[in-house]
Amino acid sequence: MGRNKPIWVTGFMSGTSLDGVDAACLLTDGVDISEFGPSAYRPYSAAERQILQSVLGSWPGEPGLEPVAVLILKAHLELCSQLPPGELIGFHGQTLSHDPQNFRTHQLGSGAQLAQQAGVAVAWDFRSEDVARGGQGAPLAPIFHWALARYKQMQEPVAILNLGGVGNLTWVDARLPPEQGLLAFDTGPANAPLNDYMLKTTGQPYDAGGALAASGRVDQTIVASFLQHPYFTRAAPKSLDRDSFGDLAGLVAQLDPADAAATLTAMSVAAVAAGAALMPVTPKQMWISGGGRKNSEIMRQLALNLPMEVIDIDDIGLDGDMIEAQAFAYLAARVARGLPTSFPATTATKAPLCGGKISLPETKL
Template sequence: MRAIGLMSGTSMDGVDVALLDTDGEAIDGFGPTFYRPYSEAERALLRDALKEGANLTDRTARSPLIARAEDLVTRAHAEAVELFLETNGLTRADIGVVGLHGQTILHRPERALTVQIGDGAALRQRLGIPVVHDFRQADVEAGGQGAPLVPVFHRALADQTALPRPLAVVNIGGVANVTLIGAGNELLAFDTGPGNALIDDWMGDRTGTAVDTDGATAARGRPDEALLAWLLVHPYFARTPPKSLDRSAFAHRIVGTVATEDGAATLTAFTARSIVRAADFMRVRPILWVVCGGGARNATLLRLIADCARAEVRTGEDVGWSSDFLEAQAFAYLAVRSMKGLPLTFPSTTGVREPITGGVIVD
C-alpha cells in the first residue's frame, strides 16, 4: 500500500511529509519527502497551546486558544499533503492512507492522558483520502506509556538494511528516544531524556535563534561537571523501562546564569550522557548507534555520544535512512499496520500489557 506519513514534532518547526510503500510488515520502497515550515506566528500559537495544554484534564476539551491551534495544525497538514502531491505529480487516488500524528500538547501517561491536536476527520474530508490518527490513546488506555511508537518501524528499517545487532537506534527530537534491538531481534524502547529541547530553548533565550548550528556554541564551552553529575542521578534515568517523558520534564534554566557557550556545552553533554545510559538496560551493549532526527545534524552531540558509548556512531544518512523524515515515514508505516489490525506497541516498548494495535481510522 502507498501511504503518506505526517509528523509535527516537539520542536514545532513544521510538518514533515513522507511517502512509503509497505504492507505493514516489510518496507517495499521509499518515496519522496516534503517539508512545510511553520511561520513564527504559527509557532507562537503552538507554543501557547502547549502551555495551555498542560492544564487539561479532559483530552477532548478545547479552549478557544487550543481550538485555534488545532485548526492551524489541521490546515497546515492539509496544505502540506496537497503541495506534496502537486510537487510530485501524484493524485489523491494514488494514496491508500494518510497517517497523522498531530501536534502533542500534553503527554501524561501516568494519568492515562495524552493529547495530540489535529482533526483527523476534517483532514479526511478535505483530502478525500482515508486518515489514521490518534495513535497513542489506545496504548495509554491499555496501561502503556503511549510512547515511543516508532520501534517496530526501526526494526523493519534495520531488517531492510541488514544492520548488525545489538543495535541502538536513537531519535533526537525535542525529547530523545531509543530503540534497542537485541541479537535475537527483540525490542526494548523508551524515552532516554532530553533531546534538542533544552539546547534549542537555551539558544533561543540567549541568541534569539532556537538552534545551536552544528553544535558550534557547545563546542566552545565547558560543561559543568558537578551539575551534570547531579542531573544524572534524577530518578527517571534509573527507572526500569519502558518509560516516557513530556517535553517539559526538564527545563533549560537548570544551568543558571552561566555564559552562553558553557550552558550549551552542559545541556549538550546532558543530552548525550542520558542517551548513552540507555545501554545500561541491555544485557549486551550495542555495537552500533544510529542517530536520527534533528540531533543528527549536531556534530558536537554526535561526538559526545560516541565518546560516552565507546562504540560506532553513525547517522541515519550514513546507513541510507532519512534522519529528517524517518518519523514521518514511520507514521505512514504505522497507519498501514493500523488498517490491517497489526500491533503498533508491545510490552517491551511502551509497557502495555500485551501487543496491541492503535490509531483511529477515518475511512
Template sequence: MQPIRALGTMSGTSLDGVDAAELVTDGEMIHGFGRSAFRAYTEAERATLRAALGRWPGEEGVAEAVEIVQDAHADLLVGFPDAEVIGFHGQTLAHDPENRRTHQAGDGAALAARLDKPVVWDFRTADVALGGEGAPLAPIYHLACARWIGADTPLAFLNLGGVGNLTWVDPSAADPEAALLAFDTGPANAPINDLAQDWMGEPFDRDGWLAREGEACPELVEAVLRHPYFLRIPPKSLDRDAFREAGARIDTLPPSHAAATWVAVIAASVAQGIGHCPTPPSRVLITGGGRHNPAIMAALAKDLACPVEPVEAVGLDGDMLEAQAFAFMAVRVARGLPTSFPTTTGVAASVGGGTISDPTGTLAARAGGAGHHVRRR
C-alpha cells in the first residue's frame, strides 16, 4: 500500500478541546507528519460535556454533548482539505468494559456526510465486545513511533490525559503482541483539572501553580493506592472518574494541598505500574497535557528510576500524539489490520476495531483494495 494522508482527532477526558493532526502513513510505518490544529471547548461547552460524563446513549444531556462534539470537530476538520481519510475518536462519556460496553459520543457517519470525506470511527466497541478493555488504543502507534525515532532498547510512552496510560515498547520485536504491554496507570489530569475549575474557574492547573503551592498528604496518597485497581495485572483500563470515591478525602483538603496530593498519586501510580513491565524501560517519554505541568514532571523524575522526558526530546509532538494515533489507526482499519492486541487491551485475540463511513466511495482504492471493510453509512 502507498502511504496516504490521514487526519486523526482526539477529544480527551481532560475536556480541554479537540486535537487534529495529519499523518502520512501506510498503517505500519510513519512516512511523515502534516499540519495540526486545536479547537478549545468553551466554558459552557465543557460544562455540558462534564454534566454528561458517566452517561449512556439516550440518557439526559447526552444529545446535547453529541451536538457539541460534532460541531467542534466539523469546525476544526474543515480546515484540512487534503486529508484522504479521517480517524474520529469522539468523546468518551462512559467506559464499562466489565459489562462489555463503552460510549464515545459522536456519529462518524454524520461527520462523514458533513465533510464529504471517509471517516473511520467507533474504534473501541469491537474490542470491548470481544472481552477487551477497549483501551488504551494508541500502543500500536507508539510502536511505530519507537521505530521512527530509531530506538533499539525497550522504552515506555506515558500519556497523561484525564487518566494516565503507559505503553512498554520493545522496538526489536517483530510481532506487535510481543513488542507491547499497555495499561492505564491511574488518575492523571482529570482530578486536578476538576479542582482548578471548581476553585479558580480555570480548565487546568496552569504551570502547576496550584500543586506547587501545596504539600502532599502521604496518608491520603497511600489510601488511594489501596484501591483494588492497583492489584489487577495488566492489561487494564479505567473510567475517568474511577477514583472519585477513593479520592474524596483528598478533595476536602485546601485546594493547593489537594492538587499536590493528586500529583503525588499520579507519580506513585506510574512508578507502581512500571513494575509490571517485562523489563525496565530505558527511558519514559511523556505525552499529553500533563507534561506541561512542572509539578507532575518533577514528581515523576523523583519517583522513577530512569530518565523522564517529554516526547519533544525525540522530535515528536506531545500535544498531537494521540490525534496522530487515530490517524494511524484509521489507515489500519481501512487495510484490515488489527488495532488492539491481548497485551494492550486484554482482548482474546488481535482485533481490528472501527466502522468506516465513506460517502465518497474512494477509501477502498486508497487503502489498497480493502473494499470489503468499508461500510457506507
C-alpha cells in the first residue's frame, strides 16, 4: 500500500454499549479525509449480547473467552463481505477491561486471524502500547476529530462528544497541529448504565428516543451524590472502564422506572457538563455523535445544561453512527504511515505515540 497517497480503509468498531459492530470505509492518507465511503452495521442478537456481557471485566487467559472471540471474528467477517474490499482494515476488537492505572487493557479479538480470513492487512491492538508507556490508552478518536474539523474547514475551536457506553469529549482547534490543538477525555458513564437498567427492568435494550426518561422526574440528590465521584475532580486527559462507576442502576433501584431512567439520563448529562468546564476555551458548538444523540431527552438536557450550541453531527453532513468506525479506519492509515495516534493531551502519554500493529494475510498464526 502506498505510504503517502490516500488509500481505502475499512474501520470496525464494537463499543461498550454492546449493540453490534459498525463498519465504515474511508479514503485517507492518515492526515486528511479525501472521501467517505459506504458503511454497514451488524447488530448483536439478544443472545449474543448476553454472551458478550458474561465476559465483561475479563482479562486474557481467563475462562470463557474463546467462544466470544469466535463470535467477534464471525461478526466482523460478515461485515467484510458486505463492503467493497480496501487496502487495509482497522480492527478495534471488543473492550472487556480497561485499567490504565495498572498498565493494562484488554480488547478481545485477533487482528492476525481477521487478516488471515479476510485476506487484507489489518491494523489492530491500538491501545496496548499507549497504556504500557503510562498513557490512558483512551480515547483514541480525537486525532480523527481533528481531521473532521479540518474536513469541515473549522476556523474556530469545536467540541465533539461521542455518547456510547461511555462519553468521550474532544476539544479541537484544527488550525493548530494535533500536538497543540487537542484535549480529550472520557466524561463519564453515558448510555451503558441506562441500557443495562432498561434491559434488566423492561427487557428493552435501551430507552427508545428517551421516552421513558422524559416521562419521569430526576432525583437531584442522587445526581449530586454521583457528581461527588473523585473522577470528576481529576485533570484531563483521563479515561474510564465501562464499569468504573460500579452499579449506578443500584442507586436508582428504589425509584419507579420512569424516575430511574430520568435520573440515569441526568447523570450522563451532568458528567458531560462537568467535563465541558475542563476545556481550555469554551467553543461555540458541540457536535454530538454516537447512539446517545438519538435519545431526545439526552439532547434536550444537553442543550439546557451546556454553554454552547448542541448539534446532532448528522445535521452538518456527517454520519453520527459511524464516526468511531471511521476513526479506526483513519487510525489504521496512520499506523501504516507511522504517524502518531495518541498525544499527551489525549491519553496522557508522555510523547506523541504511534500505537497499533499490522498483521498481513500471509502471517502464520
